[in-house]
Amino acid sequence: MPRPAEQDAVSSLSRGLALLELFSMDESELSISEMARRAQIPKSTTHRLVTDLLEWGALERGRGGVRLGVRLFELGSLVPDHARLRELAIPFAHSLNQITQLTSNLAVREGNEIIYLEKISARDLRVPHSRVGGRLPMHCTALGKAILAHAPVPFIERVLSEPLVRLTPATITEPEVLRRELPEIRTRGVAYDIEESQLGLFCVGAPIFARQGQVIGALSVTGATSLDQARRFSGAVHAAANALSHALGAPLSPSTRYAGRRVATVTDIS
Structure with a gap:
């Protein structure tokens, strides 16, 4: 005692x-x-x-x-697993920022939320709802949906069984709507957030995979509201996330082999 x-x-x-x-x-x-x-x-x-x-x-x-x-x-910057992923991802995030002239983000999953590990802001775009160390629900962010789409079915169902918080009028709060969107995300390789987490902004995100092909996080860019604009930058985001995944030792084109994966933690990169 x-x-x-x-x-x-x-x-x-x-x-x-x-x-x-x-x-x-x-x-x-x-x-x-x-x-x-x-x-x-x-x-x-x-x-x-x-x-x-x-x-x-x-x-x-x-x-x-x-x-x-x-x-x-x-102390937070000394957490070894997050620091390792952030260290490897920063050059890719910087490249995305320079190529697109948009704010680039790196995030990992924590429970049913994403946590931002890095944010490189565009000079003329303020993204007030995201910050390093900040959290947002998975279901209303491109980063979170990119991770969720490659999660095993039990985890997806657990997320969808809980209340889906509405952050804006565009936030998807119907489980069936989100359930139908996840296969589309896997097919095209990127997820979109069009004013779902913040009015006036879009985000396009792509998953990052660890060496065994487990989804470990996501990269994204954020800009002014427009699905057409988001689609313009989807190729750059997808390419950067795939290149980072390959640098982490993941198989090439991992988005084609998602079935049965677990949601990895950052320990899988070390």
């Missing part, structure tokens, strides 16, 4: 992590009072935990409260 002191330490750690999880892209700075209210932790305890997190560097002071600190970014 854990000793009382050990139980207190675990409790403090859990509460500290819960405080860090309160921050989001839309709310990057919070007051201690607001953190205490949302986490349902006494204000005095929250103040003590925030002080510890500030000293360690997980938080830093802002104008009206506290925000996530650079120490977390430093």
